[in-house]
Amino acid sequence: MKECTIEGCSQPVKARGLCSTHHQRMLRNGCPHTIRKKMKKEPKQCQWVNCQAPSVSKGFCSRHYYVYRTTHLDNHNAVQ
Numbered sequence: 898m899k900e901c902t903i904e905g906c907s908q909p910v911k912a913r914g915l916c917s918t919h920h921q922r923m924l925r926n927g928c929p930h931t932i933r934k935k936m937k938k939e940p941k942q943c944q945w946v947n948c949q950a951p952s953v954s955k956g957f958c959s960r961h962y963y964v965y966r967t968t969h970l971d972n973h974n975a976v977q
């Protein structure tokens with residue numbers, strides 16, 4: 898059984914001298930070494946000044962989102 902030609906990889910060859918993992922990467926990225934970056938959901942912080950809490954909605958933490966929403970609604974009601 899042949900092994901993958903990628904250094905440090907000892908998986909059996911699937912195609913073109915590459916194992917299934919590296920062959921997939923080759924097909925997807927054109928390079929067996931490139932790992933597709935997964936779309937990680939990075940924890941965003943609340944955009945409120947000096948607030949370190951993680952944002953839950955619209956870039957605000959739960960507390961500030963509530964404030965934001967209330968303010969927003971108040972303004973909205975004022976217009977009507």
Ligand SMILES: [Zn+2]
Nearest residue numbers: 901906916919
């Ligand atoms: Zn491989």
Ligand SMILES: [Zn+2]
Nearest residue numbers: 943948958961
């Ligand atoms: Zn906040």
